[in-house]
Amino acid sequence: MAGLTGRIRRLGRIAEPAPPAPGPLQDASEVGRGSLQLRHVDAGSCNGCEVEISGCFSPVYDAERYGARLVASPRHADGVLVSGVVTRNMASALVDAVNAVPAPRVVIAVGDCACDGGVFSEAYGVVGPAGAVIGVDVAVPGCPPEPAQIIDALRKLTRR
Amino acid sequence: MTATVESTVSAPRRGTGRPAAGLAPALAGTVTVGLGGAAGLLGVLGISGHGGGVRLGWLLPLAGVDFAVSATAGLFMLLVGLVAVAAGVYSIGYFRTSGASTITLAVAPVFTAAMLGVLAAGSVVTLLVCWEMMALASLVGVLSDHHRPAALDAGRWYAGMTQLGFVAILVGLVVLSASGGSGDMVLLGRHAGRLTPTARNAVFALTALGFGSKAGLVPLHVWLPRAHPEAPGPVSALMSAAMVAVGIYGLVRVDVQILGPGPRWWAVAVLGFGALSAVYGVLQASVSTDLKRLLAYSTTENMGVVAVGVGAGMLLIDYHRPGAAAVAIAAALVHTVAHAVFKALLFLSAGAAVAATGIRDLDRLGGLAVRMPATTILFAVGALGASGLPLGAGFVSEWLLLQALIHTEPGSGTLLAVVMPVAVGVVALSTGLGVAAMVKAFGVGFLARPRSPEAAEAREASPSMVAGMSFAAAACGVAAVAPVVLSAALDKVLGETPGVGLSAAPSLGVVLRLPGLAGSVSPAVLAAAVVSVTLAVVVLAGRAGARRRPAAVTAPLWTCGAGPLSERMEYTATSFAQPLQQVFDVVLRPEVDVEVSHAGGSEYLVERVRFRSRVDDTVELRLYRPILAAVSRWAGWVRRAHPGSVHLYIGYGAIGVTVVLVVAR
Ligand code: SF4
Numbered sequence A: 001m002a003g004l005t006g007r008i009r010r011l012g013r014i015a016e017p018a019p020p021a022p023g024p025l026q027d028a029s030e031v032g033r034g035s036l037q038l039r040h041v042d043a044g045s046c047n048g049c050e051v052e053i054s055g056c057f058s059p060v061y062d063a064e065r066y067g068a069r070l071v072a073s074p075r076h077a078d079g080v081l082v083s084g085v086v087t088r089n090m091a092s093a094l095v096d097a098v099n100a101v102p103a104p105r106v107v108i109a110v111g112d113c114a115c116d117g118g119v120f121s122e123a124y125g126v127v128g129p130a131g132a133v134i135g136v137d138v139a140v141p142g143c144p145p146e147p148a149q150i151i152d153a154l155r156k157l158t159r160r
Numbered sequence B: 001m002t003a004t005v006e007s008t009v010s011a012p013r014r015g016t017g018r019p020a021a022g023l024a025p026a027l028a029g030t031v032t033v034g035l036g037g038a039a040g041l042l043g044v045l046g047i048s049g050h051g052g053g054v055r056l057g058w059l060l061p062l063a064g065v066d067f068a069v070s071a072t073a074g075l076f077m078l079l080v081g082l083v084a085v086a087a088g089v090y091s092i093g094y095f096r097t098s099g100a101s102t103i104t105l106a107v108a109p110v111f112t113a114a115m116l117g118v119l120a121a122g123s124v125v126t127l128l129v130c131w132e133m134m135a136l137a138s139l140v141g142v143l144s145d146h147h148r149p150a151a152l153d154a155g156r157w158y159a160g161m162t163q164l165g166f167v168a169i170l171v172g173l174v175v176l177s178a179s180g181g182s183g184d185m186v187l188l189g190r191h192a193g194r195l196t197p198t199a200r201n202a203v204f205a206l207t208a209l210g211f212g213s214k215a216g217l218v219p220l221h222v223w224l225p226r227a228h229p230e231a232p233g234p235v236s237a238l239m240s241a242a243m244v245a246v247g248i249y250g251l252v253r254v255d256v257q258i259l260g261p262g263p264r265w266w267a268v269a270v271l272g273f274g275a276l277s278a279v280y281g282v283l284q285a286s287v288s289t290d291l292k293r294l295l296a297y298s299t300t301e302n303m304g305v306v307a308v309g310v311g312a313g314m315l316l317i318d319y320h321r322p323g324a325a326a327v328a329i330a331a332a333l334v335h336t337v338a339h340a341v342f343k344a345l346l347f348l349s350a351g352a353a354v355a356a357t358g359i360r361d362l363d364r365l366g367g368l369a370v371r372m373p374a375t376t377i378l379f380a381v382g383a384l385g386a387s388g389l390p391l392g393a394g395f396v397s398e399w400l401l402l403q404a405l406i407h408t409e410p411g412s413g414t415l416l417a418v419v420m421p422v423a424v425g426v427v428a429l430s431t432g433l434g435v436a437a438m439v440k441a442f443g444v445g446f447l448a449r450p451r452s453p454e455a456a457e458a459r460e461a462s463p464s465m466v467a468g469m470s471f472a473a474a475a476c477g478v479a480a481v482a483p484v485v486l487s488a489a490l491d492k493v494l495g496e497t498p499g500v501g502l503s504a505a506p507s508l509g510v511v512l513r514l515p516g517l518a519g520s521v522s523p524a525v526l527a528a529a530v531v532s533v534t535l536a537v538v539v540l541a542g543r544a545g546a547r548r549r550p551a552a553v554t555a556p557l558w559t560c561g562a563g564p565l566s567e568r569m570e571y572t573a574t575s576f577a578q579p580l581q582q583v584f585d586v587v588l589r590p591e592v593d594v595e596v597s598h599a600g601g602s603e604y605l606v607e608r609v610r611f612r613s614r615v616d617d618t619v620e621l622r623l624y625r626p627i628l629a630a631v632s633r634w635a636g637w638v639r640r641a642h643p644g645s646v647h648l649y650i651g652y653g654a655i656g657v658t659v660v661l662v663v664a665r
Helices: A002-011 A048-056 A088-100 A112-116 A147-158 B023-047 B071-098 B103-120 B124-145 B151-179 B185-194 B196-214 B222-230 B234-259 B264-289 B291-316 B322-357 B371-387 B395-406 B414-445 B463-481 B483-495 B523-547 B573-583 B618-640 B647-665
Strands: A036-042 A069-072 A080-082 A106-110 A126-128 A138-140 B053-056 B065-068 B591-598 B606-614
Touching: A002 B023, A036 A048, A036 A088, A036 A147, A036 B023, A048 A080, A048 A106, A048 A147, A069 A147, A088 A126, A088 B071, A112 A138, A138 A147, A138 B023, A147 B065, B023 B103, B023 B291, B023 B573, B053 B322, B065 B103, B065 B124, B071 B103, B071 B234, B071 B322, B071 B463, B071 B523, B103 B124, B103 B234, B124 B185, B124 B234, B124 B264, B151 B185, B151 B222, B151 B234, B151 B291, B151 B523, B185 B234, B196 B234, B196 B264, B196 B291, B222 B234, B234 B264, B234 B291, B234 B322, B264 B291, B264 B463, B264 B573, B264 B647, B291 B322, B291 B371, B291 B395, B322 B371, B322 B395, B322 B414, B322 B463, B322 B483, B371 B414, B395 B414, B395 B463, B463 B483, B463 B523
Parallel strands: A036 A069, A036 A080, A080 A106, A106 A138
Antiparallel strands: B053 B065, B591 B606
C-alpha cells in the first residue's frame, strides 16, 4: 500500500494540459452537454481506430475530464461511437445497438472507414460506411484519427 | 439430480385399479379435513390438560388400546391437524384433475388417522401399532404411481428404512416398558429412574435411531429424498410436514421427557446428528435440480435444526441452565410447527406445479408466474418461510434458537464453550444456504420464461387446491407475525419437560421476550415496518415518477447484438447452483463430464458440447452401498442352503429335531 502511494506520488499527473475548448457544433444539439456516455461498436475495423480510442481514455489524453465516458451497455448511453467499415456480419448488430440507445441520441463515426468506407470500401462482405445503415451525427475523419481529433469532436458535444 | 436427464412424471392416472369416480376425491378430502379438525380439537384439549385417558380393551387382543393426549402430544396434534386440513382441502381438486385409484385416495385419511394415533397413544403398544400403520399408509402413498421405476425404487428404500427404524423403536420401547414395569406412557415417565444405566443408554440409542430416521436425520435420511417426491402432492405434504414432526415428537416425548435428563453424550449425539443433517441437507437442497427432491432435502435440513435445538436444550439441562434450556426446546418446538406449515405449503404448491406441467425438473420449468399466479404467490410465501427471514414463518424459531445458543456465559464448561459456537455456525450456515436453495426453487421454477412446452401451457390450480394452499399460507402468516398463539401450548409442554425452568420460558407476545436471557425482538412490529416502508416507497416513487416521466416507447430487448432472447439463455437450476457446487465439491463430490465433438476432425471447429453434471447422495454411496453389497453377498451364501431339493429340506428337519432332542434331554 505504501509502495503504491509512493509510486502515485512520484509519478504525479501525466495528463497533457487541456487545449482550449472548441466551439459547439453548428446544429448544436443538447445531447451530451456536460456529460456524454458512449457505447463503442466496432463494426468491422482494422483495430487501428480502437487503439486510438483507447488512447483517448488513457491517463495521457484523459477524455473523461471533459465529461465523455465509455459505458458497457447502450441502455446506459447517450450515443454510439462507431469505428470501422460496416461489415455484413455486424450490420444488424450495429442497428440494434443504436436503436437500444434511448432517444435523443448521437452517433459518432470515428475513422475514414466509418465515415466513407476508407480503404475497405471495395472489399467483399462490406455493406458500406456507417452512414449506409444508420444516421451519423458527427464524423471524425482520419486513418486512424489521432486521439486529439477524437477528443476534439467529443468536446464539441460536451462543450467542456 | 441429473441436469440433462429428463424427469417427467405422468400426471394423469396415478395408481392401480379403476380411477375413482367423481365424488370419491371429495369424500376422501372431507374425511381428511374432518380428521384434521378433530385433531385440532383434541390438541387443544390435550394442551389444556383435559386429554384424559380412553381405553378400548376390545380393539386389540391382550394389550388393548389406550389413548391419552399429553400437552406435548396436543401441540403436535394441532400441527398435524393444520397440515391435514390444508392437504385435505387441496386433495379434492388435486385428485379430481390428476385422477387416482380408490387405494390412493384412501391413503391421506388413513395416514392422518395413524399419525394422530401415534400422538394420542397412551401406551407403548398403542404407539407401536399406530406407528406401523402410519408407516404402511405412507408406503402405499409412495407407491401410488408404482409403474415408474423411480417410485418402485423409492418404495423399496422407504420400506427397508422404515421397518428397520420400527424394529429399533420396538426393541427400545419394549425394553423400556419391561424394565419400567408398565406400558403406560405417563407411568413410564415416573418409573424411568428404575432402569439400569446400561438399559437406559440402550433404550435411548434405539429409540433415537428409530425416531431420528423418521425425522430424516443424516445418515438415516436416504429414504426421504426418494420417497417424499414420489408420493402424490397431498401425501408428500403430509409426509414431509407432519410425519417428520411425529419423529421429532417421539424424540422429545420418549428421549427427553420420559428418559431424560440423561448423560451428557445423549445431548451431544442429538445435537451432532442434528448439525450434520442441517448442513448436509441444505447443501444437497441447494444443488438439487428436482423441485420436490429439493424440498425433501430442505426437510432434512429443518429437522436437523430442530434436533440442534433439542440437543442444545438437553445439554443446557445437563449444565443446569434451565432458562436457556427452556428457550432452546421452545425454539425446537416452534420450528417444528413453523416447518410443518411452510413445508406443507411448499409441497402443496410444488405439487400443483407438477400436476399442471408433469415436470419436476427445475431446468425445464419456469414461467409459471404468468400462467399460475396464485400458486406462484403461495409458493413464494412458503419459500419466504423456509428462508428464515422476517415476515417468514421460520424467522421466530431461528431467532429463538440462535438466542439460546449464543447466550452461553463464559466459564460454563469446556464442552458447552466448544459446542455452542459451532452450533451457532451450523444454524447460520444452514439458514444462509437455505435462502439460496429457496431463491433457486422459486426463481428458476416459477419466474422468467418457460423452459419447456409443458411449462408454457400450464393451467392454474383448481379452486379447492388454491383454497388448501391459502389455508397453509394463512397459518404461515400467523406463525410469522403472531407466534403468541403457541405460547400457552409451549408453557404446558415445557412444564412436562423435566429440568427446564418454567419461569424462563420465552414469552411470545407482540414482543418476544426471553426472561432468562437478554434479548427481544418483535416480529409483528418488524413485519409492519417492512410492509409500511415498502408501501411508502412504492407510492412515493410512483408519485414522483409520474410527474416527470416521458411518454413510453417500445424498444427491443438489448441482447448484446445477438438474436432475440430465448429461454436457453436463462439461468437454470444447475447453473445457479454451480458456484456452490464448486465451493463444496469436497462434500458433494459432483460428477461432471464435458464432451466436445469436433466438426470435420478439426480441433478448432466445435460441432457440439455436451455438459452433464450429477450430484449423488454421498452418504448413500459411501455408507449404504457397501452395506447393501455385503448384505446381498451374505444373502447369496444363505441361498445356497435351499436349492429346492425336498430331500435336503427333510434332512434339515431331521437335524433340527435331533438338536432339539439332544439339548432338551
Ligand atoms: S479508419 Fe483506418 S485505422 Fe480506422 S479502422 Fe479504418 S483502416 Fe483501420
